[in-house]
Amino acid sequence: MLGIDPGSNITGWGVVEQIQGRLLHIDNGGIFTREDGFQERLKEIYDGLCEVIREYEPTGVSLENVFMSKNAMSALKLGQARGVAMIAALNAGLRVQEFTPMQIKLAVTGHGHAKKDQVGLMVQAVLGLPEPAQVDASDALAAAITGLLQRPDHSPASKILAEAEAAACGKRRRPKKLDIAI
Secondary structure: OEEEEOOOOEEEEEEEEEEOOEEEEEEEEEEEOOOOOHHHHHHHHHHHHHHHHHHHOOOEEEEEOOOOOOOHHHHHHHHHHHHHHHHHHHHOOOEEEEEOHHHHHHHHHOOOOOOHHHHHHHHHHHHOOOOOOOHHHHHHHHHHHHHHHOOOOOOOOHHHHHHHHHHHHOOOOOOOOOOOOO
8 A cells, every 4th residue: 555645845655555454564754845846746757756666666555635624725735736646646557545644543543633753653663663764754654554454355453553653652661573363
């Protein structure tokens, strides 16, 4: 699953795979656009996502949905970046799932109003990352995890999320490798 956190300056992406009920981190990164014109930045996002799709061959895409913004111009630019991400996925024949930030936070942390750092810590714990991913990439990984957890063929994920939350909060000693079947 390819997760995408669209942005006109930085578009985060993360690839997570489910193998035998386990969520595995494959890779993540960001498409950092230049300060050229906005149209050129949209093309950079499109080209970058097409490259990620070619390299990792995901079977689906999870995309963070637009949130309400106080600045109309920022919301418009975010919507255009989302559209470019959608077209890149659809042109590759991929199914696109959209989730609100609240849905992603709820799926990953169990709390729909979690803060960004809480989401990052849970992503780190669930995927067994040695350190938190860059913020935009972490949000994209959270979207990918949400997409995998929301698939109809997916069994309940409460056990893996509970284990990861306990590890992230220091309630229990973290196992050497978080490898829990879900």
